[in-house]
């Protein structure tokens with residue numbers, strides 16, 4: 431009887447999800463954040479702000495919820511006061527997440543499911559996991575009554591994944607509320623080896639920018655019964671074939687050189703040799719081989735160059751009409767310092783056909799909901815952006831505390847392969863350091879913006895330790 435009882439208890443325990451008491455506080459908070467559906471569009475970030483207020487307000491934070499013209503969208507700011515002897519530090523996390531292909535998930539992406547030591551759900555990695563870590567670390571300062579030499583500002587942002595009311599919009603009229611000496615944001619990765627140990631900690635000091643070009647082929651518009659040699663669709667197809675066979679040259683900035691050198695130190699031959707040749711090789715043939723081998727990893731391919739991705743094709747409107755034009759939109763993700771006019775000239779030279787025009791696509795090539803004004807603001811901000819310096823107390827604290835939480839694991843700067851909302855600060859010369867604050871495996875990384883997104887409960891604890899200790903060092907008295 432007892433044995434049967436024990437067996438059925440064991441079965442029950444195996445089936446039941448762990449009680450919330452078994453989750454660390456960050457993981458518990460993350461399950462609650464995931465349950466507020468902020469899939470963008472439409473985002474509905476204001477709902478999440480109301481939830482965050484219930485967490486932060488009782489701890490003595492000054493709360494500011496900045497409404498946007500869209501009543502469902504707002505920015506949440508919680509400020510923990512210091513003695514004002516130093517400028518504030520800011521921790522920024524976007525509240526919105528991308529949508530889901532529900533049928534491809536094995537769990538409800540909006541339920542905050544706990545499975546096999548992981549929190550599952552949309553945003554677990556990008557970036558509700560980070561929002562939970564940043565919020566938890568900041569709230570711990572208040573709970574532990576840590577005396578502060580500077581204000582600590584926590585910001586939960588709207589419209590990072592698309593839309594016009596992002597931090598660039600927020601910064602236009604409310605910069606005084608988010609002004610700081612330096613900031614933390616999403617960005618670099620803490621990558622795990624297949625055996626579960628931590629391979630490296632990367633901190634992004636710059637983000638790639640995005641720009642889209644229109645490739646437009648022109649021809650004679652006429653009846654489809656009398657085709658002519660100047661068919662716009664054929665011309666576009668030939669131009670696209672040339673672009674498909676082309677790749678841009680590697681362009682390493684300081685942070686990517688440091689990153690690839692870290693990969694050299696943490697990998698075995700022949701990969702370590704390729705990383706070495708890419709950074710320091712003088713023989714162009716060897717550099718080409720290194721590029722080819724390293725580029726088999728799409729992430730590494732992306733961070734060393736301006737990438738080209740066709741995203742739209744548009745031609746024709748009737749079955750019996752040959753259209754007079756055909757166009758393709760190419761999305762480029764560019765290395766800091768890339769000039770768009772030079773990029774246009776580069777692609778024109780590749781196409782090398784007078785019947786094909788290459789122009790800036792403007793807002794059309796940006797995420798849905800980006801209007802012309804938001805696009806212009808983005809381009810202006812991006813063109814003023816320089817990588818953040820490593821010479822700050824925050825960067826030094828991140829490195830030092832990484833060494834405490836992940837002993838013996840190298841820390842490197844990194845160029846983030848996509849865009850983030852850091853431009854609002856970097857364009858004002860305020861250093862921003864990006865980190866997804868939880869060790870993650872390469873497999874789990876592919877789930878970001880994909881299916882069954884998840885983050886490990888243990889990693890959330892390690893990330894919270896790292897960020898809390900960093901805050902103690904940089905903002906504690």
Ligand SMILES: [Zn+2]
Nearest residue numbers: 524556557616
């Ligand atoms: Zn993100």
